[in-house]
Amino acid sequence: MLAKGIDPIETKHQSKTQAAIKGRTFESAALEWHKAMSAKWAPGHAKTVLSRLKTHVFPLIGARSIVDLDTHDLMQPLEAIQKRGTIDVALRVQNYLQSIMREAKRARQIAANPASDLEGLIKAPRVIHRPALPLSRLPELQERIDTYRGRALTRLTVMLSLHVFVRSSELRFARWSEFDLKRGTWEIPDTRPALDGVPFSTRGTKMAGDIHLVPLSPQAVTLLEQIHVLTGKFDLVFAGDAKPWKPMSENTVNSALRKMGYDTKTEICGHGFRSMACSALIESGLWSETAIERQMSHKERNNVRAAYIHKAEFIEERRLIMNWWSRYLEANRQEHVTPHEFANQTGANVTRLKAKRGATE
The missing domain is CATH 1.10.443.10 (Intergrase catalytic core)
Incomplete structure (x- = not known):
């Protein structure tokens, strides 16, 4: 490998890193995001966000590898919430998903952000324009x-x-x-x-x-x-x-x-x-x-x-x-x-x- 200009130690390190990222679940990434954001939030708000993730998101996609998730996967919890008629909660959870995946992309855990296409998915009902x-x-x-x-x-x-x-x-x-x-x-x-x-x-x-x-x-x-x-x-x-x-x-x-x-x-x-x-x-x-x-x-x-x-x-x-x-x-x-x-x-x-x-x- 050295003859080809490849550092075997660095290659081994990159392989381990990629394997770790591949095995990283959405739930672990979300909990890490929540921990970081909690430093900026009031305690009650942090508790509410975590409760919503555990109730609406983790049961559906929490165990999935974050690198395997696409826009359709992220839509599943939002559509489930929307069917129950809680549009406001759906909009807020959409915001959480976008922020989580944005941070994952920034940390190079994913190559592209599938949450960027969620914008406009949830339509709030308008009684008066x-x-x-x-x-x-x-x-x-x-x-x-x-x-x-x-x-x-x-x-x-x-x-x-x-x-x-x-x-x-x-x-x-x-x-x-x-x-x-x-x-x-x-x-x-x-x-x-x-x-x-x-x-x-x-x-x-x-x-x-x-x-x-x-x-x-x-x-x-x-x-x-x-x-x-x-x-x-x-x-x-x-x-x-x-x-x-x-x-x-x-x-x-x-x-x-x-x-x-x-x-x-x-x-x-x-x-x-x-x-x-x-x-x-x-x-x-x-x-x-x-x-x-x-x-x-x-x-x-x-x-x-x-x-x-x-x-x-x-x-x-x-x-x-x-x-x-x-x-x-x-x-x-x-x-x-x-x-x-x-x-x-x-x-x-x-x-x-x-x-x-x-x-x-």
Whole structure:
């Protein structure tokens, strides 16, 4: 072998390495991935991810050699979950599979990533079409907002809406008394004082009987300080132009988006900011589902779980979520960065939650 320029020791080492990789199961690769990712996750989220892998994935493909798996093999657990009607779980497991195989390819355990073809396999049902831009267009969106030539308050409102991703009525009827800019908090009540001649002006959060707490990132606070210069002397934060005792029109944000060149029926509408934020938070893989759902102010169907969430609120993780989202927006001003890529840069910030939340999840 030496005569042919082949190192027998190196060849033997490579053969052993290839044999080890060949015998490496998907389950062992997934558990190694989970262990590495757990350093970035809150304990409860790490537990949920592992439980889903053990329940939905390992029984079907866990014992298979990772190098032998193809896209069809990875589709099996996803299709099984989808048949049970749990689309949200299927989407999350799809994200796990993509991340696991991406890491395996990076570690040279596989030559090609069969999970890359899973994108779009699971279709979430749409009851009402709320158009949202793909995250890859965030640089374009922010540039158009920055260069908007209409009313200054409108421009600031659109940008703030992107950062805080609350519902239209939660934003539009906001009072300055709900904000504590020094502490960086916004408390949205479930009902508000009625405004004469303004339909639905008593609307607050959809969390009936509860206050929706919105932690404000430094970027959101800066935007509110700029808005305060314009409307601070009024009760309403987003005061109307001609009649400041009334809120801006419910069509203000969408009208501005149309002036920026967007079709609000097919491309992006104000409500779509919520979808974009939620997608990025889930795709990052950093945050627990409960904290994301609580920050989105989605109603909890399980009354026992709802009582627990109301008491705990996951406020520390939610503050990190809001700060992360604003920083993610800043990172996407010049060029697109995926949530996964940005999570790898910022995931260490989540580890401090472990000690405080480990006992409660």
